[in-house]
Amino acid sequence: MNVPREVAAIRSSVALSRGSHVSAVRVAGPGAFEAVDSISPRELYIQDGQALHTLFLDDGGHAVADVYVCADGEDFLLLGEAREQSLLDYVRDRARQRGGTEIEDLAASHEVLSLHGPYAWELLAEVLTPEIIGLPYLGFFREGQLTCLRAGKTGEYGYDLLVARDEADAFVERIVERGAAFDLATATLEALDTCALESWFFNVRREGGADVTPVELQLQWRVSYERTYPGVSALLERRAAPTKRRIVLVAAGAPLAERDRVLCEGDAIGELLAATRSPTLENWLGIALLDASLAYPGIEGFTVARGSSAIPLRSLSAPPINNRSLYVDPQRHSYLTRDRDLFPPLGPLS
């Protein structure tokens, strides 16, 4: 495992992930809408072939799963990462079910793969279909037993691929074979998590474990306050009270660690919920949960206590990366001509 090399591939070419951290659950039958609607913190204003990015919450308003809800005809496909309780168990326990609602775990029959990178679309166009180029963000389609969702949490072009288990090896072989021309790398979960932090994507397995809700996590766009779903009462309470804490991105030139205490002129003002070395920015990045009056970017006066010394921190606006995928246009660019194309730098930190 070479995380910097994997991250470099995600940032500049393509990387394939074959992890088991993403679960897939199908909710079908006449009660499918009602079941998913009862646990979704967002209105299901999606059409067939569209996905919605949301969170599933516990009764305290804490995120327990980071989920894409995909409208597939009358059914729903849920693709997500969960902590503690599995996505399947959450849906079974919490969704309103009436006769005929089927909740199926697709883990036995399918595997979730993903491709990430500024040229992921180009590789997938060769392996799957050229129509991938026109697939909008949070759009998906099915091709035989394969489902392809354009999503991703790296800040680059990203595609989650739900593939039948008996076809997965052959499909991966095709990707690897064609991927040679794209300098395809394999991405571990650690590399994906590093990219998520570099691009300010929420990680339910990391910062989701803290005693925080979407209010503190700057994830209010993933919930509605005008619906009924698990955790909404707790969220409404948090929203009504003055916000005490909020997360902000921080950077340092020395190693940071989860749970490091953050200080301002010697006073404790919060802690780090997550920290990683950013290979792209050649710096340490962290997600700091701070006193809300100080949780703003552009501040240089914070420190992290490390034994008898103090590591200077500065807060930044998110996301800190100027992702290449913002500038790669499938109509004009290609991995083959990448050296002739002019793109802005990915960093450094501003």
Add this chain to the structure above:
Amino acid sequence: MNMKETIAQQVAEREQVLDRLRQVIVRLLHGRRQPDELDPDAALFGSGFGLDSLDAVEIVVCLETEFGLRASEQPMMRGAMRSLNKLADLVLAHGGARHERAA
């Protein structure tokens, strides 16, 4: 001025800019979100607030009318359009909220 006072001043100036930017986004979202729901580091486009390319044009116009910033003169405009805080960085780097709307 001590460090905490300096920080408080920085925060106040940023909040002033963010307030004005939030008003613009609330308008673009046709009131579907309240200003306090617009987290400053949430993505403006794609996921996040789900704005589209037409909204991007509106934001560019707003930057010029509200803050006197000409988008064509900003080399990193695309990067600045990613979150409210990124937009605020751009505004603050060009004199902050001092620009007054033309009568």
